[in-house]
Amino acid sequence: MTPLDPRSAVVAALREIAPELEPDEIDDADRLRQDLDLDSLDFLRLIEQISKATAVDVPERDYPQVATFGGLVAYVAAHQT
Amino acid sequence: MHELTMPSLGADMEHGKVVEWLVHPGDTVHRGDLIAVVDTDKTVMDVESFEDGVVGEYLVDLGETVAVGTPILRLGTGADQPEVGPTRPAEAPSEHAEALPAEAPQEQPTPREPSSEAPFANRLAPREHAEAPPAVAGAHRVRSSPLARRLAARLGIDLEGVVGTGQMGSVSEADVRRAAAETAGAPASGPRSATEEVPPSAAETGKPAVVPSSHIGSQPSPDKAATIRAALGTLMAKSKATIPHYYLSTTIDLARPAAVMQERNLARSVAERLVPAAFLLKAAAVAAHEVPGVNGFWTDGAFAPSQSVHLGVAVALRGGGLVAPALHDANMLSVDELMEALRDLVARARAGHLLRAEMADATITVTSLGDLGVESVFGVIVPPQVAMVGFGRVVERPWAENGMIGVRPTVTATLSADHRVSDGLGGGRYLTRIQELLLTPEEL
Numbered sequence: 001m002t003p004l005d006p007r008s009a010v011v012a013a014l015r016e017i018a019p020e021l022e023p024d025e026i027d028d029a030d031r032l033r034q035d036l037d038l039d040s041l042d043f044l045r046l047i048e049q050i051s052k053a054t055a056v057d058v059p060e061r062d063y064p065q066v067a068t069f070g071g072l073v074a075y076v077a078a079h080q081t
Numbered sequence: 082m083h084e085l086t087m088p089s090l091g092a093d094m095e096h097g098k099v100v101e102w103l104v105h106p107g108d109t110v111h112r113g114d115l116i117a118v119v120d121t122d123k124t125v126m127d128v129e130s131f132e133d134g135v136v137g138e139y140l141v142d143l144g145e146t147v148a149v150g151t152p153i154l155r156l157g158t159g160a161d162q163p164e165v166g167p168t169r170p171a172e173a174p175s176e177h178a179e180a181l182p183a184e185a186p187q188e189q190p191t192p193r194e195p196s197s198e199a200p201f202a203n204r205l206a207p208r209e210h211a212e213a214p215p216a217v218a219g220a221h222r223v224r225s226s227p228l229a230r231r232l233a234a235r236l237g238i239d240l241e242g243v244v245g246t247g248q249m250g251s252v253s254e255a256d257v258r259r260a261a262a263e264t265a266g267a268p269a270s271g272p273r274s275a276t277e278e279v280p281p282s283a284a285e286t287g288k289p290a291v292v293p294s295s296h297i298g299s300q301p302s303p304d305k306a307a308t309i310r311a312a313l314g315t316l317m318a319k320s321k322a323t324i325p326h327y328y329l330s331t332t333i334d335l336a337r338p339a340a341v342m343q344e345r346n347l348a349r350s351v352a353e354r355l356v357p358a359a360f361l362l363k364a365a366a367v368a369a370h371e372v373p374g375v376n377g378f379w380t381d382g383a384f385a386p387s388q389s390v391h392l393g394v395a396v397a398l399r400g401g402g403l404v405a406p407a408l409h410d411a412n413m414l415s416v417d418e419l420m421e422a423l424r425d426l427v428a429r430a431r432a433g434h435l436l437r438a439e440m441a442d443a444t445i446t447v448t449s450l451g452d453l454g455v456e457s458v459f460g461v462i463v464p465p466q467v468a469m470v471g472f473g474r475v476v477e478r479p480w481a482e483n484g485m486i487g488v489r490p491t492v493t494a495t496l497s498a499d500h501r502v503s504d505g506l507g508g509g510r511y512l513t514r515i516q517e518l519l520l521t522p523e524e525l
Contacts, residue, residue, distance in 0.1 A: 041427050051350075
């Protein structure tokens with residue numbers, strides 16, 4: 001799989017699920033659930049999209065690390081092969 | 082010749098408009114075939130025919146708002162056309178029930194009966210993503226989950242041709258999706274092919290996905306959220322004015338379901354992971370089947386209990402508003418199947434692809450706040466239903482048991498119920514049964 005820019009990959013996945021979000025308005029510190037309004041099913045879909053697009057799998061134990069937008073970008077960057 | 086009318090897609094629907102025709106004059110349709118996409122105040126839905134026949138003329142214009150009951154389409158009767166024989170699904174009793182309005186929910190058999198599978202496939206095959214030939218009768222002989230079969234029917238995939246990767250070669254939902262992706266690009270063959278593109282991301286319009294832009298004539302309206310809110314307000318006002326609500330609450334230890342869920346999720350790909358709501362909904366559905374007085378409808382001054390549990394699930398739409406489509410026969414699904422069905426239902430609710438039956442025939446509704454939000458929610462009953470279950474956020478609490486205190490994940494379950502049908506004793510029994518079921522999550 002061709003490595004994607006982690007930030008673009010996360011933005012693309014996020015907009016699949018929450019199309020109303022404007023990429024410019026998303027802050028690294030935004031919490032995906034509380035601030036960006038994803039429910040638990042949305043969050044699962046997001047993780048699924050990320051896994052499809054980047055081959056980075058986020059196991060459940062690592063959910064705390066990807067609670068924010070910036071955290072998820074960093075996680076993808078660190079685990080992309 | 083007679084006429085198909087604008088159907089009621091829920092207790093609160095008074096009018097609607099056709100935003101897309103899925104059939105053309107001259108087409109032969111069978112009971113259950115999708116004929117139109119209808120926009121209501123709340124959401125966009127696919128509407129099926131209740132009759133067999135040959136499509137005559139359209140009686141309303143696209144985008145014209147008309148009252149429920151207004152004729153929208155002229156249909157030639159079966160006398161005008163030759164019998165089609167084995168491909169006609171209408172005679173199957175289950176198909177008949179499938180298309181029945183909510184007034185007779187107790188007659189609905191479980192859709193898991195093998196006999197219902199082929200008609201179901203026929204019914205849904207023309208619906209969307211018509212890249213592949215419709216599923217054929219007999220497809221149910223392939224080992225697969227009911228959800229995989231339903232998905233295959235909806236996507237127009239023939240299960241016979243799908244390579245199963247599950248136990249003993251069974252076909253999973255993921256296998257069907259893969260097959261659908263592989264056949265994408267093959268010539269379209271369905272009635273909707275002319276207009277059915279991959280729904281463009283609503284990002285293009287900058288609007289919430291409530292109204293997919295693939296639906297001709299249904300331009301997203303900035304007032305949509307306000308309209309949904311108004312429709313909901315009218316229905317809830319009617320509910321509070323006519324239903325004598327009483328409320329109960331109990332706190333449930335979720336340590337065991339949480340442990341079972343974590344253990345299962347550990348070994349799973351993200352597409353198969355569970356969320357706590359799957360266990361809660363399953364328990365709510367099973368208990369609704371067992372405890373009288375919470376599952377069914379109050380109509381014409383009397384309670385009509387339902388044998389089937391069609392669990393309404395309140396789904397928040399992005400951009401505002403709420404719909405509560407039904408998970409059919411939720412008590413019969415395994416937790417895994419229910420989770421799959423839930424994901425499918427929520428995705429379709431948000432994309433405006435709910436089916437009429439899903440909007441109209443919930444027998445009891447659950448509102449779940451997931452793992453965010455507040456600790457408890459007391460819902461308002463959706464008429465003509467007689468109970469509403471609420472699950473708050475999953476919260477860690479100090480928990481005393483057997484003289485010991487520990488920290489446990491817990492949830493506060495509430496019941497709003499109709500006092501004309503049940504009382505605190507019966508309602509309490511319902512919540513207690515949910516609690517008991519969640520103590521043995523392996524059996525759910």
